[in-house]
Amino acid sequence: xxxxxxxxxxxxxxxxxxxxxxxxxxxxxxxxxxxxxxxxxxxxxxxxxxxxxxxxxxxxxxxxxxxxxxxxxxxxxxxxxxxxxxxxxxxxxxxxxxxxxxxxxxxxxxxxxxxxxxxxxxxxxxxxxxxxxxxxxxxxxxxxxxxxxxxxxxxxxxxxxxxxxxxxxxxxxxxxxxxxxxxxxxxxxxxxxxxxxxxxxxxxxxxxxxxxxxxxxxxxxxxxxxxxxxxxxxxxxxxxxxxxxxxxxxxxxxxxxxxxxxxxx
Numbered sequence: 363x364x365x366x367x368x369x370x371x372x373x374x375x376x377x378x379x380x381x382x383x384x385x386x387x388x389x390x391x392x393x394x395x396x397x398x399x400x401x402x403x404x405x406x407x408x409x410x411x412x413x414x415x416x417x418x419x420x421x422x423x424x425x426x427x428x429x430x431x432x433x434x435x436x437x438x439x440x441x442x443x444x445x446x447x448x449x450x451x452x453x454x455x456x457x458x459x460x461x462x463x464x465x466x467x468x469x470x471x472x473x474x475x476x477x478x479x480x481x482x483x484x485x486x487x488x489x490x491x492x493x494x495x496x497x498x499x500x501x502x503x504x505x506x507x508x509x510x511x512x513x514x515x516x517x518x519x520x521x522x523x524x525x526x527x528x529x530x531x532x533x534x535x536x537x538x539x540x541x542x543x544x545x546x547x548x549x550x551x552x553x554x555x556x557x558x559x560x561x562x563x564x565x566x567x568x569x570x571x572x573x574x575x576x577x578x579x580x581x582x583x584x585x586x587x588x589x590x591x592x593x594x595x596x597x598x599x600x601x602x603x604x605x606x607x608x609x610x611x612x613x614x615x616x617x618x619x620x621x622x623x624x625x626x627x
Contacts, residue, residue: 375439375608381601382432390425393418435605439612447613454606458599483516488524492552505539505551511579514540518575519566532563540571
């Protein structure tokens with residue numbers, strides 16, 4: 363490879379590693395956000411499922427590693443250090459294989475994940491008590507989810523029939539965060555009373571609430587944003603592959619260029 367091509371490869375690799383620094387910072391920030399967030403569906407999952415908190419720590423670790431890798435790649439490219447380029451290639455290959463494996467596991471375990479989510483949200487709805495300050499952040503997070511997605515319960519409003527407080531009130535109250543009525547627009551947590559309960563009792567069908575369950579809302583969001591998600595994943599994979607190709611090419615040609623500079627006897 364000529365010196366001109368070598369320089370182009372070197373600076374392209376440098377630019378790719380700047381992208382990796384940014385990507386690592388994004389992943390690191392996402393992991394920290396999962397741990398710190400208290401007002402969204404992530405908070406509901408985090409407080410109910412230890413595995414999500416573990417996943418957040420893994421994201422923080424991966425983000426930090428990606429940033430370190432980007433720094434090593436920049437250093438190796440600019441200074442033409444073969445051992446750093448080799449280390450960079452190896453790390454990229456391991457990360458790419460791990461990402462593919464994680465994607466396959468998530469795809470084939472999606473039904474198990476859905477069942478776990480149903481269990482977590484079902485337990486939350488059953489034990490929801492607006493007067494109990496225990497797990498206040500968890501309850502506020504679920505109210506926020508129902509308000510933002512315009513949904514009620516996990517599969518539908520019927521899920522709230524399992525709530526002990528509502529059952530004791532003969533279903534004459536309903537979750538305010540589920541309401542589709544303008545009069546409840548200023549109240550997004552706790553329970554609201556029905557205006558005119560029929561014979562002092564009611565069912566979820568009498569509530570002025572959204573018919574859509576939050577599971578359908580989450581699935582709809584994922585479907586609507588599937589193109590963006592796949593595009594990001596594909597873009598990351600392509601960048602990693604190009605980084606591997608450039609690093610191994612530069613590593614190989616640094617060696618050959620140095621070898622030609624050895625004086626002949």
